[in-house]
Amino acid sequence: xxxxxxxxxxxxxxxxxxxxxxxxxxxxxxxxxxxxxxxxxxxxxxxxxxxxxxxxxxxxxxxxxxxxxxxxxxxxxxxxxxxxxxxxxxxxxxxxxxxxxxxxxxxxxxxxxxxxxxxxxxxxxxxxxxxxxxxxxxxxxxxxxxxxxxxxxxxxxxxxxxxx
Numbered sequence: 002x003x004x005x006x007x008x009x010x011x012x013x014x015x016x017x018x019x020x021x022x023x024x025x026x027x028x029x030x031x032x033x034x035x036x037x038x039x040x041x042x043x044x045x046x047x048x049x050x051x052x053x054x055x056x057x058x059x060x061x062x063x064x065x066x067x068x069x070x071x072x073x074x075x076x077x078x079x080x081x082x083x084x085x086x087x088x089x090x091x092x093x094x095x096x097x098x099x100x101x102x103x104x105x106x107x108x109x110x111x112x113x114x115x116x117x118x119x120x121x122x123x124x125x126x127x128x129x130x131x132x133x134x135x136x137x138x139x140x141x142x143x144x145x146x147x148x149x150x151x152x153x154x155x156x157x158x159x160x161x162x163x164x165x
Contacts, residue, residue: 010041017048024048032061039068043079055086062086077107081116088120096120111141132158 010031016024028045035041046061062083065071071079080103087096100117107113114137121130135158139151147154157163 010044013048014044017044017051020051022052025052025054032064036064037068039065039071040075042068043071043075046079046082050082050086055089058086059083059090077103077110077113080106081112084113084120085116088116088123091123093120093123097124109140111137128161131161 009027013024013027013031016027025045025048028041028048031041032038032045042061043065046058046065049055049058049061062079065079066076066083080099084096084100084103087093087099097117097120100113100120103113104110104117114133118130118133118137121127121133135154138147139155139158142148142151
């Protein structure tokens with residue numbers, strides 16, 4: 002993409018950040034003109050997601066993740082966006098597959114694990130969902146009391162049914 006198109010992309014991203022509906026139009030136009038550009042596809046997906054047009058966001062997320070050139074941060078965002086969007090659309094198996102693939106690239110990422118836990122809950126894997134969330138709490142909580150019991154919470158995350 003040339004300098005002029007990069008300027009158009011930057012302007013469209015600013016519009017998206019401001020919540021303008023024009024951003025989506027501009028990003029779709031850019032994506033049509035540059036179908037191989039993963040960064041444009043990602044921004045178009047994000048604009049659709051922000052407008053609560055989840056089903057329309059999916060092909061853009063898929064195109065972004067199928068391409069090359071996304072920064073690690075944008076790739077993470079595309080995985081999270083697609084996994085979350087699949088879940089919202091009731092496409093739970095695709096959500097789980099996407100989020101697990103993301104965790105292969107971004108192991109132990111708390112945001113990905115949290116969305117994975119939601120998808121696990123949606124497919125009836127409540128025990129695994131709770132386990133996953135407890136491990137996220139143990140790893141990320143700044144709460145003094147949670148930190149005090151971090152070891153016990155971590156243990157019981159793996160042994161939820163244990164009693165004495």
